[in-house]
Structures are given as C-alpha cells and as structure tokens.
Amino acid sequence: MTLLPQKEHERADVVLMLTMDVAEETMLLMEAVAARSVKPGMGIVLVTGSIAECQVVRAVQFGLRSVIWRQDAGFDSIAKAVRSVADGCGVLPASVQGWLIDHIGAARVGVDKHRIPPPPFHYSISGMVVMILEFRIDRRSGVPAFQQIVQQTKQALRLNILVPGDRLPTAKEVSETCAVNPNTTLKAYRELEREGLVEPRPGLGTFVTRTLARPQAGMDSPLYDELLAWMARAREAGLEREDVAALVTSATEQQYDGMMTEARSVNE
Structure with a gap:
C-alpha cells in the first residue's frame, strides 16, 4: 500500500473507512470526503461496530454504499464490498436495507463545504481504493x-x-x-x-x-x-x-498468564 498526499483521496473511486463505532466525527469525515471528491459515483465502504439508523440515511447521501459489521469483517468480505462498490453496486446488511426502505423519500442533506474541517486522518491509497484510519481517544x-x-x-x-x-x-x-x-x-x-x-x-x-x-x-x-x-x-x-469482552479477557488471562506461570515454575 503506497501512501500519497491527503488530497489524493479526492480522485479515489472507493473509500474504505474503519472505525469502532460511528460518531459525529465519522459523519463529518464522510461529508468531507463527499465534498472533496472529484470522482462521479465515488462510494464509501464502512467497517464499523455500530451505526445508528439516522446516521445510515445521512451517510448514504454522502456516498455510503456498503456496511460491514466489525465481527463480520474479513479479507474476503471487504474485497467483495470494494469490488461491488467499484462496479456501482453495494453490500448492505438486511437491517440497514430495512432502514433505508423505511426512509425512502427523506429530504436530501446538503453538503456545506465551508463548515467541513480539514481532513486530520490517515489516508493511504492502493489503486483506486483509499483507506482512512482515525485515532479514537x-x-x-x-x-x-x-x-x-x-x-x-x-x-x-x-x-x-x-x-x-x-x-x-x-x-x-x-x-x-x-x-x-x-x-x-x-x-x-x-x-x-x-x-x-x-x-x-x-x-x-x-x-x-x-x-x-x-x-x-x-x-x-x-x-x-x-x-x-x-x-x-x-x-x-x-x-x-461487555459480556463477550469479559469472557475473552478471562480466557486470555487463563491461557497466556497461566502459561507464563507454568513456565516460571518449571524454570524454578
């Protein structure tokens, strides 16, 4: 993956965004990408843990074409979504499709370029795909x-x-x-x-x-x-x-910390 100056995302056909959960900062970033894009039909592939119904409707107007839940994200699923968006289609979970159907006819949100912050994110580009990674504190x-x-x-x-x-x-x-x-x-x-x-x-x-x-x-x-x-x-x-995180943490401690304790006992 070759990194080009941030302005290079303007000519990308597909933008791949990865975030834990969709926040207002993420929406502003989508808005900025849409406003600066010079590619007709530019599409966004979003990998996230969650996105609200109202955010989906708004994001589609900024170019969102595919949503992949983090737990379902893998090389094959991301590659499939990118190819689909490049071909002018999209891949959306059933729940997201339902939200869009419920909101058909929603008023289009205008993009105000004057209030969009500069893109303070990591941009890298490979072929026609731009990836955006943001730090979350x-x-x-x-x-x-x-x-x-x-x-x-x-x-x-x-x-x-x-x-x-x-x-x-x-x-x-x-x-x-x-x-x-x-x-x-x-x-x-x-x-x-x-x-x-x-x-x-x-x-x-x-x-x-x-x-x-x-x-x-x-x-x-x-x-x-x-x-x-x-x-x-x-x-x-x-x-x-939180339940899943607790189970994973417990299993990790048992497997890895336990192995370290056993190793110390053998060495002694």
Whole structure:
C-alpha cells in the first residue's frame, strides 16, 4: 500500500473507512470526503461496530454504499464490498436495507463545504481504493492518551491495516481530530520509534517501518473466522458486548498468564 498526499483521496473511486463505532466525527469525515471528491459515483465502504439508523440515511447521501459489521469483517468480505462498490453496486446488511426502505423519500442533506474541517486522518491509497484510519481517544478509560495512540497503531499493524511505508497522521492532524496536545502524539511516536515500528523522516512525516502482522493472526485467517463464528453464537445467545469482552479477557488471562506461570515454575 503506497501512501500519497491527503488530497489524493479526492480522485479515489472507493473509500474504505474503519472505525469502532460511528460518531459525529465519522459523519463529518464522510461529508468531507463527499465534498472533496472529484470522482462521479465515488462510494464509501464502512467497517464499523455500530451505526445508528439516522446516521445510515445521512451517510448514504454522502456516498455510503456498503456496511460491514466489525465481527463480520474479513479479507474476503471487504474485497467483495470494494469490488461491488467499484462496479456501482453495494453490500448492505438486511437491517440497514430495512432502514433505508423505511426512509425512502427523506429530504436530501446538503453538503456545506465551508463548515467541513480539514481532513486530520490517515489516508493511504492502493489503486483506486483509499483507506482512512482515525485515532479514537477514550478519556474515561484511565489509559493515557499517548498510550492509546500507541495501542491503536499496534493494533492496525497486527491486522495489516498499516504496513511498512505508510505515513502516520501528523501531530497537528491528531490534535485537530482528537483534541490532544501535539506533544502527546509525538510522545507516542517516539515510543513506537523506540520499538522499531516507525521512523521520522524530516520534512515528510513519520512512516511505518515494520509490521506486527502474522499470517495466522490476520483477518483472513481460519482463527479469525472461528472467532467470528464464536462471537456470532454469543450474540445469538443474548450476550452483550461487555459480556463477550469479559469472557475473552478471562480466557486470555487463563491461557497466556497461566502459561507464563507454568513456565516460571518449571524454570524454578
């Protein structure tokens, strides 16, 4: 994946957006992409954990053509959605289709270019597809903002969303979208540089130098498919997101922390 200047997303045929949940910042970003696009029929593929009904109707007017739930996201499903949008079609979950049918005839929302903020996000482009990745800072988590940036960058590296050669957003861009001090972002990038994952290039930005992705840990791996299937069963059983997170955390601690304890006992 080759990273081009941010303005290059203006000529993309397909924009791939990845976010935990759709917030107002995400909607503004879609609006900005739509306003700046010079490609007739530009379409957006959205990978997200949730999106509200009213947001779907509004997003379609900005070019949203496909929605993929995070638990269903994999290489094949994303590639299928991108190809479909490139061909002028779309892939929408049944619930989203129902929302749109219910809102047929809704008034079109105008795009006011004068109130759209500059794009403070990570843009990378491969062929006709642009990917947008945004940092999300949770101020209620108790985790320092710089550490959240480090963690989210590492997660993107593990999932092969970021690859060597990609440019990270500048400290100014992160400051504009996340309301954090630029020094916070620089501190996070220094930590990533110390770990050998990124490198600063004077006058150009900070670039990814090493991936954390493993073949068996990618979104196109059998393990990922098994995890999606398990989560689907958990959802069908009525478990909430917090229930699933608690189970995963407990299983992780049992498998990994337990193995470390056993290893220490053997060494002793």
